[in-house]
Amino acid sequence: MTKKNKMTNFFINAFYESKFRDNLFVVKAGGKIIEDQKALDNLIANIRELSFHGIKILLVYGGGQAMDEAIEKRGLGIKKKDGRRITDKDTLALMKEVVGGTLALSINESMARNNLEGYTFNAVPHDWLLAELRSKEPVDYGFVGDIRGASKRAISRLFKVTNFVACGCLVTTDDGTLCNINADTIATELAIGADADKLIFLSDVDGVDIDDEIAFTITAEQIPGYIKDGTVTGGMQVKMENCLKALESGVKRIHLINGLRQDALYKEIFEPVGPGTMLFKESERENYMNEVEAQKAIGGAKA
Secondary structure (H helix, E strand, C coil): HHHHHHHHHHHHHHHHHHHCCCCEEEEEECHHHCCHHHHHHHHHHHHHHHHHCCEEEEECCCCHHHHHHHHHHHHHCEECCCCEEEEEEEHHHHHHHHHHHHHHHHHHHHHHHCCCCCCEEEECCCCEEEEEECCCCCCEEECCEEEEECCCHHHHHHHHCCCCEEEEEECCCCCCCEEECCHHHHHHHHHHHCCCEEEEEEEEECCCEECECCCCCCEEHHHHHHCCCCCCCCCHHHHHHHHHHHCCCCCEEEEECCCCCHHHHHHHHHHHCCCCEEEEEEEHHHHHHHHHHHHHHHCCCCC
């Protein structure tokens, strides 16, 4: 790296460190990332770098692929409705093993390999979310919960002593019933409840596909139309519904990126034009363009 590039990177990092220090980012990582040791180590290494810049990270992880494979091996049969898993008693027991056990330990191991300080939980801390079992009508989802709110005070209390917390997509109700909740939904509700500065979804796709191209930006105002005309369906529809709720509830920016790409999280935060899709309200567009111009002015623009 040349001396000029080193100075450029120094000023870029200083620019973003001043902007993001003490910010809270909620990051949701899909099961394919957590299950892939190379991708997981890269993600944890990126989080460690962000923590050095004073950014607090709350990682929520799912276990979609691992659960599907485990269910098939047990002969339980995969049951989903509109992109959401139907969770009977046997499926919930398996989630305890996979999400609460294997994947939680994988994150813990990666934290050790990458020297990242923090806490890993196999379920969301019980005082963080107010959850209840979903009604059996019109669809009986079994042990699937709905979230009625999040406690900013409880979340903030833990982040006073650490910059990193990870938790799986298992939640307990007030009476101690364990339930499965879509990891995207958990991340969304935690971001809203904690007044997070960013909500970031990591999956195995590059972003949101609109007319066979990955969209660079999407506004909250466009999302209902994409859902209505079938541009986004299934799991991506669930994600878009969560994004819309988050944006309308005060989260300013949401990023959808491919977590299997090298340094995807770090690049999304510290480059003016990230590798995925950014979502914001139309009223936030001017602020974003001003940031891009500011970084271009210090030599950070990418060709």
